[in-house]
Each structure stands twice: as C-alpha cells, then as structure tokens.
Amino acid sequence: MYVIYFLICLGASILGAISGIGGGVIIKPVLDSLGTLNVSTISFLSGCTVLSMTTMTLYRNRHSEVKIDKKKGTILAIGAAIGGLLGKQIFDIVKTLSGNPEMAGAVQSFLLAIITFGILIFTLKKAKIRPLQVEGMIMPLIIGFSLGTISSFLGIGGGPINLAVLYLFFAMDSKTAALNSIYIIFFSQAASILQTLFKGAVPEFEWSVFFMMIAGGIIGGTVGPVISKKLSLKGVDKIYLAMVVGIILISIYNGINYLGII
Helix, strand or coil: CHHHHHHHHHHHHHHHHHHCCCCHHHHHHHHHHHCCCCHHHHHHHHHHHHHHHHHHHHHHCCCCCCCCCHHHHHHHHHHHHHHHHHHHHHHHHHHHHHCCHHHHHHHHHHHHHHHHHHHHHHHHHHHHCCCCCCCCCHHHHHHHHHHHHHHHHHCCCCCHHHHHHHHHHHCCCHHHHHHHHHHHHHHHHHHHHHHHHHCCCCCCCCHHHHHHHHHHHHHHHHHHHHHHHHCCHHHHHHHHHHHHHHHHHHHHHHHHHHCCCC
C-alpha cells in the first residue's frame, strides 16, 4: 500500500501544481475510496502532503514569468488561514455531534460533490461571465476567509473553488489563478496543521505512510511547475476540467460508500 499512497500523492501533486487545485482535493477522495485510513487521518496526512507540495511549487516558481499578486494574494491568504481554523473546528463539531466518523465523511464527500459540480457549471459558462475587479482589503479578506473555511471543512486545502473565485472576483487567467491559489493554499494548510498540533489532536498514523505521502508531495511540487511552463492556458484549462469531473464522480462514490449503500 505504501507505493500506492506515494503514487496517489505524486500524481495528485503534479496535477494540483499545474492546475492550482492543490492536490488535496484529489488525495482525500481517492484515499477515502480505498477505505484503508479513517477520515481524520486522511485529512491530516492530505494536509501535510499539500503543504509540502505548495512549498516546493512556490519555491520552483519564484522566478517564473507568472507572478503572485502579493497584495491581494497575501490578504486572501491571511483570510484563508483564519477561515481554515474555523473550518477545522466546524468539522470537529460535526464529527462529534454525528457520533460516527463515517457520517462525517459522507457529509464531506457529498458537499464536495455539490460544490464541485457548481464550479464545473461556472467554468463551462465563464466565457459569458464578466469578471469583477475587487479592490481594497475588506472584501479580499472576507473572500479569503470564506475560501479557507469551506476548504478546511472539506479537508481539501483549496481545490477548484479557489480558481473560480480568483477568476470571478479578480479577473485572473488560468496560470495566474493557479499560482495565486497555491499561495493561498499554503497559508491555509499551514494554519490548519498548526492548529491540530497545538491542540494535540494529531490522529494516529504510520510514519512510513506519512513519509511516502510527503515524498509524493515534494516530487509533485517540483515536477508540476516544470510541466506547467510548457503548457498553454488552454492546456491548463483542460487538465483542470478533467480533474473537476473526476472529483465529482469519486466524491459521489465515497459519499454512498460511507453510508454503507454499496
């Protein structure tokens, strides 16, 4: 299984670095479908993997022609980091109230499927949608906070939600949105992991699994930017759409599986 964990994280991190989705939105549903780890362990290990991937991706892109909008990106990242803390707290409450980790997993999976389906419709129609140019500090902070809360609750780091929001509110093209999304995900994941560590709520896991997943994240975060530079904006868009469809299908399967229907 160790090799499978590594390959999942490697593939997800490469695609996540290229598209800006981040990897966690692929890693979590795929690991859920395997049924070998519990929900809390998957969320934590996925978060650690995404953090390693985003760190490498940002490092590899430090001299890239595509730039991070430091002003807006940092405000969004701060909002996402704060929202990430709330999202994690909400998930813990849902898990406690349900009294069943499987039910919490089902809620995560179905919400992810619904939100991602909405993002798919938006993406297919976005050519007809006129993007906004949000300025100032308050609105980007609120937007970042909302992104962080939703993403952390779903345990996905950022996912396709970031890209849709960056296009809609800040008129960013695919590659610019992808890099800024990675920047936001880095901060929200770091905040979420630190919260888990400080609360002493780290779930049980095998260190060998941890290191294999982190290795996949680091290598993926190194290879992804290299491939991204060779792709056109249309190429990035195609990868993004394919991933979105895959996420919807896997999430629906996982939700049904958690409920014991299949």
